Amino acid sequence: MSTTNSRIDRRFAALKAEGRAGLVAFITAGDPDHDTCLDLLKGLPGAGADLIELGMPFTDPMADGPAIQASTLRALAAGARMTRTLDLVKAFREGDADTPIILMGYYNPVYAYGVDRFLADAKTAGVDGLIVVDLPPEEDGELCLPAQAAGVNFIRLATPTTDKARLPAVLANTSGFIYYVSIAGITGAGSATSDAIAAAVAHLRSGTDLPVAVGFGITTPQGAADVARVADAAVVGSAIVRRLEANLDADGKAKPGLVPDVLGFVGQLAAGVRGARK
């Protein structure tokens, strides 16, 4: 069922060959505005992001903490729409054929767009994978199976509540990589201990050969390095979004210097990840 030799597969194979873990950087599509977001997106690979998660804005982000809630509402207020999100990916792809882009979000905007139309347009734009928070294995017929059939990876979340009995169901129709949510909670909340993460990654590896990325609660280069020692990739979202937020004026508009400042922070995270196993 897995989509082999996708851009995501190739990227993880390359990271393995380099003997290091990857950095997955998250930003929200259209935050703080379309053009600034595109500049950020284009700059992420150069700053050291190995994969990019691009958030699809939604009014009701039930699994997200305050930072990403605010980010998604800023994007919507600035005119974000699904078509515009796909435009960002298309524009990014014109200059980058290798860095995987994963769209992350909630199901309703995809459902409203129409699943078949969404998959066709996403594939054409250059989207490689999907993470949809409110689609557990029990709802695989909705988007997961059609995505795999369309050649788009569907990346599942495993969590601290995913026990041995449930793990096979979570792994069954997953491709690209597994995203381990290291805490029971929302994005940007507390963080798990290195030991707990190592144990969880080992638990996942017992059931799959897919790469394991770990996210939730990673806020510093050091934290990213700790994860990079035991997992195949570290995912950072809220911390990057908070850095963006710190570069907004009182009206929520981008201040000059936002893009280099955020990319500089991503560079520090990347340095943490790249130095972790030395």
Add this chain to the structure above:
Amino acid sequence: MSLNTYRAGPDEHGHFGIYGGRFVAETLMPLILDLEKAYTAAKDDPAFKAEMGYYLNQYVGRPSKLYFAERLTNELGGAKIYLKREELNHTGAHKINNCIGQILLAKRMGKTRIIAETGAGQHGVATATVCALFGLPCTIYMGEVDIARQQPNVFRMKLLGAEVKPVTSGSRTLKDAMNEALRDWVTNVGDTFYIIGTTAGPHPYPALVRDFQSIIGHEVREQMVAMEGRLPDTLVACIGGGSNALGLFYPFLDDADVAMVAVEAAGHGIETGAHAASLTGGRPGVLHGNRTYLLQDEDGQILEGHSISAGLDYPGIGPEHSWLHDVGRVTYVSATDTEALDAFQRLSKVEGIIPALESSHALAEVIRRAPTLPKDHLMVVNLSGRGDKDIFTVARELGVSL
């Protein structure tokens, strides 16, 4: 569509037709599977039923009366109107029926902390009440906007020992309170039980809440047969998420001669866009764990509902209602803020009963419909809550300063 029964749903995946389901984050998935297992076991356990029966009778005060509203009937000059007096329950609304059921389930599952969302505050008060009764700590999420318009219920919850957490995200009403409760649940998976207040959310909640509320319809059935020697002709109830309506309707779904009318909140009028009528003005989507009719824009972003009644101000509706709507078993209509306000005052003056603004929407439909029907037509309206909590809102609308 013709079916042998309208009471078979949901299927094992929690679907009513295409509606319902389990659209939740993976972290919550094992929890709702556990809940389903625990509920399936409890449902058939005589000890659980006996315990529920005890509290519903001794603590809530059930059965609630089915009262013949003679003066209102005479004024309207048509159908014979009966009020199902859910507003006489302890805490003043139907919400407590469900809370008793869920807290007993929480106890069975060994959970030690309760969370809930609330709009008008009736479900929050009912939840805080059962938590006091069973000595469990409880956190209630309530939108800032709702807190401002439902002050008496906020104070009530605090008196009962609950922590009321104001929700400042999004539209700061019921939908955002539900988002925040889900965020709490996903963070506190080990010890926390989420008492959802209506027939919505991920499976098994819609079925579980419906079953706990069905005592309303079961009682009406017995009471009407005892009083009139036959079943009612029409049932009327207001609908936000839909628990009081489904509680009344469900036991009658397979009685083909019983008509059912559910009344959504039309706010300032459907045509203005400022309403909370998901079935009349929305389309199917996925939110809060289930597929159902939602108020949303063309991009799938959720729109804010509007109703004078905080309890109906929700952009969705329970999935079983979406299905009953599509198969045509229940008729869904709407009433505006103004119609509800008129009905609120009319019942107060004519019957000496101050209804909740939510229930006033159902009464508005009764006022429209009853005069067109013959005098032997038996109409039951669910008086789902009392209006004491609403007097400040109503006074403001009427330009009276208290």
